[in-house]
Amino acid sequence: MTGNIKINEPPPRPQIGPPGKSLKYNVKHTILVMSGKGGVGKSTFSTNLAVTLASQGLKVGLLDADISGPDDAKILGIENEKIYGDENGKILPVETKYGVNVISMAMTLPTFDTPVIWRGSIRHKALQQFLEDVKWDGRDLLVIDLPPGTGDEPLSICQMIPNADGIIIVITPQDVALLDAKKAINFARKVNIPILGIVENMSGFICPHCGYETDIFKKGGAEKIAQEYNIPYLGNIPLMPEIVEDSDAGIPAVSKNEKLMEFFKKVSENLLKNLKND
Numbered sequence: 001m002t003g004n005i006k007i008n009e010p011p012p013r014p015q016i017g018p019p020g021k022s023l024k025y026n027v028k029h030t031i032l033v034m035s036g037k038g039g040v041g042k043s044t045f046s047t048n049l050a051v052t053l054a055s056q057g058l059k060v061g062l063l064d065a066d067i068s069g070p071d072d073a074k075i076l077g078i079e080n081e082k083i084y085g086d087e088n089g090k091i092l093p094v095e096t097k098y099g100v101n102v103i104s105m106a107m108t109l110p111t112f113d114t115p116v117i118w119r120g121s122i123r124h125k126a127l128q129q130f131l132e133d134v135k136w137d138g139r140d141l142l143v144i145d146l147p148p149g150t151g152d153e154p155l156s157i158c159q160m161i162p163n164a165d166g167i168i169i170v171i172t173p174q175d176v177a178l179l180d181a182k183k184a185i186n187f188a189r190k191v192n193i194p195i196l197g198i199v200e201n202m203s204g205f206i207c208p209h210c211g212y213e214t215d216i217f218k219k220g221g222a223e224k225i226a227q228e229y230n231i232p233y234l235g236n237i238p239l240m241p242e243i244v245e246d247s248d249a250g251i252p253a254v255s256k257n258e259k260l261m262e263f264f265k266k267v268s269e270n271l272l273k274n275l276k277n278d
């Protein structure tokens with residue numbers, strides 16, 4: 001007996017709310033990095049992309065917008081740094097030796113293992129402060145690493161900065177990740193932020209000993225999605241065990257791995273072509 005329960009009723013239309021106040025901060029270009037699904041390597045991608053862009057002479061800022069799981073500071077070896085203000089009350093991002101200035105929740109916590117147990121409205125305020133009250137001045141480019149999925153924080157950021165240059169979607173080649181990537185694409189379209197492109201991470205395994213490439217997972221899913229949805233394909237990043245070792249040691253892998261740097265350079269070249277002109 002099903003009583004009054006109606007099956008097959010369409011789910012309610014998602015409410016994304018009114019557009020938020022457009023924040024003012026002094027950066028030429030803003031790029032949001034998102035993924036439909038957790039664990040696809042979004043933080044690894046964001047940090048290494050920021051380091052790659054800085055190595056090309058750009059002044060790059062990195063905002064880790066993952067309030068609960070801020071990993072970028074760990075990957076850059078600055079998780080024990082603290083943030084300070086200047087004489088005008090502006091928050092100073094932490095400078096790294098890679099030429100990237102960083103703000104992350106990690107640097108505001110007493111210890112790296114302290115959980116952030118906040119509801120949405122407080123997270124929203126923190127993100128607003130990370131954008132508006134931080135001295136990003138003079139940066140050519142701000143990379144914002146969003147938490148996985150299409151929830152509260154990605155929505156807050158997209159509504160705060162509707163003029164962002166666009167979103168990069170990071171995916172892995174497995175079917176579940178591809179499915180979630182489509183949700184991320186539809187999210188970007190719903191909030192009206194351009195999609196700068198899609199990147200396939202963990203795409204092909206390169207043996208650290210002989211350099212031979214094997215497709216452990218499938219390959220090429222991102223390229224197919226790019227065609228299907230008519231969005232740019234920015235490139236792929238292979239699965240490399242050195243990335244895990246370096247990230248765990250607090251070193252962005254591109255800073256010491258020329259082969260990996262080549263992959264990131266290709267992505268960054270394709271990305272820069274798609275940015276709005278000044």
Ligand SMILES: Nc1ncnc2c1ncn2[C@@H]1O[C@H](COP(=O)(O)OP(=O)(O)OP(=O)(O)O)[C@@H](O)[C@H]1O
Pocket residue numbers: 035037038039040041042043044045066069071147148201202203237238239240241243244245247248
């Ligand atoms: N191309 C790669 N090759 C090998 N390991 C990788 C690669 N990309 C990411 N990893 C590893 O996969 C794990 C997850 O990566 P990362 O933390 O960047 O994912 P994420 O998408 O940001 O996760 P979350 O959803 O928790 O924010 C890390 O251990 C990272 O070192």
